[in-house]
Amino acid sequence: MKKLSILFYFLAILLTTISCADAYKFSIEKPEKATLNQTITLKMVEKEGKEIEKVQFYVNGKEVSSNGNTLTLNTNDLGVGKHAINGLAFFDGKTKKKNAFLEVFADTKPDFYKYKIVNEYPHDTKAYTQGLEYYRGYLYETTGRRGQSSLRKIEIKTGKVLKKIDLDNQYFGEGMTIVGDKIIWLTWQAKKGFVLDLETFKKEKEFSYNKSEEGWGLTQNKSELIKSDGTNKIWFLDKKTLKEKYFIQAYAHDRALTQLNELEFINGKLFANYYQKPIIAIINPKTGVVEGLINLKGLEAEMKKTQKLVANDEVLNGIAFDAENNRLFVTGKNWGKLFEIELIKQ
Structure with missing residues (x-):
């Protein structure tokens, strides 16, 4: 009986941790359309305004430096095309990843x-x-x-x-x-x-x-x-x-x-x-x-x-x-x- 109580105790802690993590809803705010020769800002936010300790961003799988939960990019460094943006949020001793894409178009007509x-x-x-x-x-x-x-x-x-x-x-x-x-x-x-x-x-x-x-x-x-x-x-x-x-x-x-x-x-x-x-x-x-x-x-x-x-x-x-x-x-x-x-x- 005592073993079952301990098991339920740790299970409750685990469920609480998971529910706390799930309670955080993240999104990456980005421009609807980007073109070459632009400086753009991407931001990872918690939808209900909960505090984020820091965010680590990745562009096409490579880690890039950012300012808190904000990432500033020059589209010329990316080139035209669809680019993978990943944000890893750190909060309350936990982490959560959010994925998005940024599509960059040419800035001139052919x-x-x-x-x-x-x-x-x-x-x-x-x-x-x-x-x-x-x-x-x-x-x-x-x-x-x-x-x-x-x-x-x-x-x-x-x-x-x-x-x-x-x-x-x-x-x-x-x-x-x-x-x-x-x-x-x-x-x-x-x-x-x-x-x-x-x-x-x-x-x-x-x-x-x-x-x-x-x-x-x-x-x-x-x-x-x-x-x-x-x-x-x-x-x-x-x-x-x-x-x-x-x-x-x-x-x-x-x-x-x-x-x-x-x-x-x-x-x-x-x-x-x-x-x-x-x-x-x-x-x-x-x-x-x-x-x-x-x-x-x-x-x-x-x-x-x-x-x-x-x-x-x-x-x-x-x-x-x-x-x-x-x-x-x-x-x-x-x-x-x-x-x-x-x-x-x-």
Whole structure:
């Protein structure tokens, strides 16, 4: 009987402690919308005004210094995108955690571009284009769909396929880029990519995506590979280890740009196909800010004059750039034409 009394005593203390903690209702007060070049204040409060001894804040998992229960941030230090905010409140010998998100948008609207067709070239209507790259006078293209995925070397003027290999039927091929004498080729949902010899197209090794879920588009800058995964995230990979190091988030002044697909790095900017829309986004690779939008709806209309396109499937996809001659090429999935275009800022 005495043991039961002691047990009930400690149980009562435990329930009292829990009820006291539950009696505290915390929230993080933050702006409804934030933009770059802003200094903002976040505050952790107890909804009934009960005293908080101190608050420790974390931004994207990293501890940051604060002033009591108030956190002051410069949005430029965060960059555009959605950021995790965590507050750990200390009160009455106890702690309680509260989670929130802060979404930061670009502070300027993107520029808009139209285009002029410079040249038209033949393109294989059976090529479900996933990746496109210009290299030393030729186009290299990867195509998708299980059982139809391939890697090709193409003569631009004639559209002739000079070399081709098929991907194993279990894989859905995605974007590619050429690094030195190697071709780096992504797959969609298998969480892996392949490294192939540029001359022979022979597969040399494979690598895994260690953080992102899927493979979509692939390009590169001088030091890193740059990969899209179908979301608004753009991943940067080590060129030697092929490991994903970090990501940026693509944001305009009013929204996140999701479903970013084929990528091309042109004059220091990222060009990204906006999947299922006849639009290419121009993205700052350092900040994620969408600085421009290229409206290519007219190219889709041009294709429909001679070819019936399957809605939401045979869409604009494929960007290649000849830096030496300043030529920009675009095409679409199963399109019968490859277009060389010139951009005109509106």
